[in-house]
Amino acid sequence: MRSFHLSKTGDGVEGLSVRHHEDPTPGPGQVAVAVRAAGLSYRELLVLRGTYVLPVKPDVVPVAEGAGDVIAVGPGVDTVRVGDRVAATLFPTWQDGPFGTEHLAQRGGSLDGMLTEIAVIEESGLVPIPSHLSYEEAAALPCTAVTAWNALTGDGPGVQPGETVVVQGSGGVSLSALQLAKALGAKVIATTSSPEKARRLRELGADGVVDYTASPDWAAEVRDLTAGRGADRVVDVTGLLAASLRAVKLGGHIACVGFISGAAQPIDPAAMFAAAATLRPVAVGSRSQFLAMNRLIGSARLRPVIDRAFPFEQAPDAFRYYASGAALGKVVIGC
Incomplete structure (x- = not known):
């Protein structure tokens, strides 16, 4: 499998490099997800520029938003099954209620993100994708759409x-x-x-x-x-x-x-x-808010606006295009 890594925050797009790894095996309570699409947001530019407000670990796999298929589950997993279409939450431990410092661990920052072909994620950090959405559309949900939902309803x-x-x-x-x-x-x-x-x-x-x-x-x-x-x-x-x-x-x-x-x-x-x-x-939202938003998206048959999709190999070009401000809608990267 391939993953993009950011050598260090502040290096910008030039700090991105792709590497090959052995396919991971999920442990207890974990799920392996074949990532089909990752979505860019302004947060990702802050991470690359070194101005993101939360900690970013060295050599991180960037990008908080992503969606894909469950391809393997670890021992004890009972809420998802192989073949399920899922999206990852940005703050994995924030299940419900108010945000606090105990929930600061975030995907694509202090935790590895979704710009990878296979991601290993705790089952509690996943939500099902509304059935009418493509993977590219679902990749627009975890950060930007949940933030909007929290802003409107939280x-x-x-x-x-x-x-x-x-x-x-x-x-x-x-x-x-x-x-x-x-x-x-x-x-x-x-x-x-x-x-x-x-x-x-x-x-x-x-x-x-x-x-x-x-x-x-x-x-x-x-x-x-x-x-x-x-x-x-x-x-x-x-x-x-x-x-x-x-x-x-x-x-x-x-x-x-x-x-x-x-x-x-x-x-x-x-x-x-x-x-x-x-x-x-407003700092994104909880998993409970994500689920509530998805219920509305499903019932109203809403579709996030996608401006352009880039192949995995062209991820740096996707970042450059997003940073140009030319997009009207989501810029996504296929994985």
Whole structure:
């Protein structure tokens, strides 16, 4: 079997190399998964660049997201069988409840990830794939889609039918949040940077789109689209929270899921009090949340948006393409 390894975090794409290994044998409670697809997210760029917030072990097999077939099970495994189609959770020990330091071990960081032809995974770190999804589509779920689900539902009551949700841009989390919010009965306003992306977002179900290059004050545009009330929820992926605080309704909810702008600014306490909003950092989600999301995906027949798939040998090219920002949808690597 072949696996990609990252020589050390901070080396970028040039630090990736492929190696051959003996096929692994699962131990007690473990499962061997033939990985059919691995998915890229912004997290993977942070790992390569050496700026990921959590520890990354030397020589790690990168990439947190992946899906495939169970090809062998170890002693004591009783929840999956050979032939099952599965996806791996990002935080293997986070089964349910709140996140804590006891769950910091993460795939593609302190643990080996999914950019490999065969992965050995604890059975408790797997979930079944919705039957209508391809492996490439399923590889879009463990990080980006679960993060979006947590952002929309993880605060207790979650998004309600008829509420308005703002999603920022057309990255993996935002596209997942758009699809999931629509399936939950919400209205969605998306921000974007071009007329072409605006057209595509409308095709995917956005009720309103704001081009922030033409209208830099996108928060004011959101207010106009909601008759001055503001959005019930904002899924913020940029870290520029001042605008989100202006866009959200009084007492609304902002899920902070990242800071891809690279220009995160200090939060003004006065703006927080004025908005009276809940500001909640979101770090992916638990296995229980993953399972709940998959039930909705299955019943609504949702399909993650795939931009492009690369063969295993071209994994470095996949990273370069993803880093270019050209993709609208998931970039995946076939294994």
